[in-house]
Amino acid sequence: MRAEAEKLKKFFIKNAWMANIVYPLIGVGVILLIWVIGAAAVGMEMILPTPSRAFEEFFKLLKESEFWLAVGNTLARTILSFVLGFLAAAVTATLSAFVKPAGRIIAPIITVLRSVPTMSIILIAVIALRSTQAPVLVTFLIVYPLLHSSFERALENVDPYAVNMSKVFGVPIYKRVFKLYIPAVLPDVFAASKSNVSLALKVMIASEVLAQTFDSMGVNMQISRIYLDTAQLMGWTLAAIIMSFALEGAVSLLKRFTVRWK
Amino acid sequence: MKKKLLITLFVLIMTAVLSVAVLAGCTDDDSDGNGAKVINIVVPDGSPAIALAKLINDNSAPEGYTVNYSVVAGATQITTAIANKTADIAIAPTNIGATIYNKTGAVKLYATVVQGALYMVGKEYLAGDTVQEKLASLKGQTVFNIGQGGTPDLTFKYILDHYGIAYQATDVEDESYVALRYVTDGSELLPMLKQGTAKYGILGEPAVSRANANTGTSTVFDIQELWKDVTGAQTAGFPQASVFVTTELLNGEHAALLSWLSAGLKDNAAWAESNPATVSEVLASKGSTSLNGLTSGMIEACNLDYVSAVDAKQAVNTYLSALYGFAANTVGGKMPDDAFYYAG
Numbered sequence: 369m370r371a372e373a374e375k376l377k378k379f380f381i382k383n384a385w386m387a388n389i390v391y392p393l394i395g396v397g398v399i400l401l402i403w404v405i406g407a408a409a410v411g412m413e414m415i416l417p418t419p420s421r422a423f424e425e426f427f428k429l430l431k432e433s434e435f436w437l438a439v440g441n442t443l444a445r446t447i448l449s450f451v452l453g454f455l456a457a458a459v460t461a462t463l464s465a466f467v468k469p470a471g472r473i474i475a476p477i478i479t480v481l482r483s484v485p486t487m488s489i490i491l492i493a494v495i496a497l498r499s500t501q502a503p504v505l506v507t508f509l510i511v512y513p514l515l516h517s518s519f520e521r522a523l524e525n526v527d528p529y530a531v532n533m534s535k536v537f538g539v540p541i542y543k544r545v546f547k548l549y550i551p552a553v554l555p556d557v558f559a560a561s562k563s564n565v566s567l568a569l570k571v572m573i574a575s576e577v578l579a580q581t582f583d584s585m586g587v588n589m590q591i592s593r594i595y596l597d598t599a600q601l602m603g604w605t606l607a608a609i610i611m612s613f614a615l616e617g618a619v620s621l622l623k624r625f626t627v628r629w630k
Numbered sequence: 631m632k633k634k635l636l637i638t639l640f641v642l643i644m645t646a647v648l649s650v651a652v653l654a655g656c657t658d659d660d661s662d663g664n665g666a667k668v669i670n671i672v673v674p675d676g677s678p679a680i681a682l683a684k685l686i687n688d689n690s691a692p693e694g695y696t697v698n699y700s701v702v703a704g705a706t707q708i709t710t711a712i713a714n715k716t717a718d719i720a721i722a723p724t725n726i727g728a729t730i731y732n733k734t735g736a737v738k739l740y741a742t743v744v745q746g747a748l749y750m751v752g753k754e755y756l757a758g759d760t761v762q763e764k765l766a767s768l769k770g771q772t773v774f775n776i777g778q779g780g781t782p783d784l785t786f787k788y789i790l791d792h793y794g795i796a797y798q799a800t801d802v803e804d805e806s807y808v809a810l811r812y813v814t815d816g817s818e819l820l821p822m823l824k825q826g827t828a829k830y831g832i833l834g835e836p837a838v839s840r841a842n843a844n845t846g847t848s849t850v851f852d853i854q855e856l857w858k859d860v861t862g863a864q865t866a867g868f869p870q871a872s873v874f875v876t877t878e879l880l881n882g883e884h885a886a887l888l889s890w891l892s893a894g895l896k897d898n899a900a901w902a903e904s905n906p907a908t909v910s911e912v913l914a915s916k917g918s919t920s921l922n923g924l925t926s927g928m929i930e931a932c933n934l935d936y937v938s939a940v941d942a943k944q945a946v947n948t949y950l951s952a953l954y955g956f957a958a959n960t961v962g963g964k965m966p967d968d969a970f971y972y973a974g
Contacts, residue, residue: 398642495822
């Protein structure tokens, strides 16, 4: 058993490319296979087009300026709402962790924000705001409480032993912040950011549909749906998936840079 | 190692099989317990639903058939229902029906039933004497419309194009163009008109009458009239919504069903206009949420005229080619051929 495990370990170390490329590819292959079988079973492009048709439409979209306009707008709005949510969460989580009364005040606000149905935020925002603003507010309100909770938990989990020691030895505040707290919370902050940034994109697209935001991915998907152009809708969906990967990748890159800085 | 691989493979294959089973699982059952053929008629909420009011109220069905009705939220649900064969007869926007025909050949146009129920309402009257001047006075203003890419949007843009008036989908108003903004349905626009955040909006009856009664707007344009001026159409308005029947029912074996359908649809307009309260009631019982408190005037403004496919062909052609010229994908990529029209 042990020997076998050793062998397996060696195999993976020697064949890192296998673990990093081949297995994920098998995963993608499984999705494509289910898709192909599903499309064949349904047998109607209007309901479920084949992957090849979706990719064809996707590459067709790449050549259109409207596509890039919509992608640019949606991406910019997603990043804006995410950064706003990130900053707000950083501030309120720090307050909650270090100023107990503030924490008590903030806690119920977060709970309320987290339990308000996404749909009702969208419906209210759509009436009150412009079609370009409403999706930003909605995405912010979805992402912010999630980030706040993750950040707060990360701060609470900072090694109390190290914290006490730094107090006892009178380590100056700025040093405590930059050498103890920030390095300690960074992994959790990046993990939370990574999962929330792709959630932000999904929420953004959904609220663009409901807010009927012009020149956006959401409305373009909606229009493809109205015209029963499901293959094109899938093309837009592929674009959204790729954007999601890119956003998560950007967070990972940032992580690499900051870890080096640390 | 081998075992693990086998288990993984097994799980993956099971997942694939299950998902296919779920996707393909919807089998359709065509007859009820008594051997009568079940016919499902689906209609979107709003003016098209009123076209079915008499049939629903009569609650009769020809010998050998059981007829079910359902009122659904929007045109996209109609499409799905036709595509997965849970609807045998449906009322849908005419261009959507043409799209389904072009993509699958599963349906034919049987008759047109709503000859346009679109109106533009405004908090203020428009300056100018001619249509051209009035439309031009909208520059620098925002016109709200229901559903980007839908019939109201397309027809209005077509009209603006004809008069050479620039427009743009934007939040920013500018003297050089008409700004277009969108909401998902009429019920969203009414509070905005009431608050004054929206000044002009294009709505379909019966939302138009509601807006005029409750939000202080008045009708500034009859889109049907504008359409007639622009296209030189001989008929009243344009064939906004039509009845589509799946080709299986048109093979000659269901003549009794079809003549029952035609009769019910033909008599509907006159009956509905004199029984508005009953119309509201029966449609609500089938799932409509937007048609309570109808009046004769509201129903009349919906332009519910039955025109058989043969007689409507020219008007439908004019309408669809206008949309086609605008953007080919609005009618499914190409103009439908003659077989689209049920020859009876």
